[in-house]
Amino acid sequence: MMPYIYSEAVKAVNTGLPMHKALVMEYAGDPTVAGIDWEYLFGDSILVAPVMNEDDRATIYLPEGLWTDYWTKRQIAGRQWMTYDATLDILPLFIRENAIIPMGPVMQYVNEKPLDTITLDLYPIIGTNLFTIYDAGEAITIRMTADDGVTVEISESDRNFRLLVNNFAFATLEVNGKATVIEGKNILTLDSDGKRAYSIRMK
Secondary structure (H helix, E strand, O other): OHHHHHHHHHHHHHHOOOOEEEHHHHOOOOHHHHHOOOOEEEOOOEEEOOOOOOOOEEEEEEOOOEEEEOOOOOEEEOOEEEEEEOOOOOOOEEEOOOEEEEEOOOOOOOOOOOOOOEEEEEEOOOEEEEEEEEEOOEEEEEEEEEOOOEEEEEEEEOOOEEEEEOOOOOOOEEEOOEEOOOOOOOEEEEOOOOOEEEEEEEO
16 A cells, blocks of 8 residues: 555645544544544545454444445445444455545565556545555546546556456446456556556446
8 A cells, every 4th residue: 555655645744734634634523523532544535443442343433425344345324333343354444435545566565666557446436536646756646536437537657557446337448538348347457558648437
């Protein structure tokens, strides 16, 4: 998750807002979050809910919106409490609607290899979201719009991309206006042959 973590760190430097945010910072209009000090947002898109007992069970509050359990991909409506069973190897993570989470290749240490291919872990619901990936002085802007389909626009770069689309199975796919073969129910790989931008439309 280094592309997500580093990019959120750059955003924190630019805005002065912390990467680890109390829920009340984002959901000030929800009185329930005022007393919650164990859950937090990691960046803008990931809600972390640590298990604070020895029972492998957590009582979790999800704020307004539609959240996706990172491990099971189950969608859960917000503004409610829930009980979550978590074994020792599971940290409860919930992904915000319309999240764009860039991930890099598996590495044993930071900068072991170039940040290529970039996997875009996408969670479209309804609406538009922007995410800027920062790496080696380069800024790559990702815009995702979800309506009756999903449109993803990637600014010019020479990186390869892999799109993993959650919550949405597409039947047709166009890349830069041309019909493209679907790799899987929700997976698309874009192999760049030089600097280029992409516009992907899925329905």
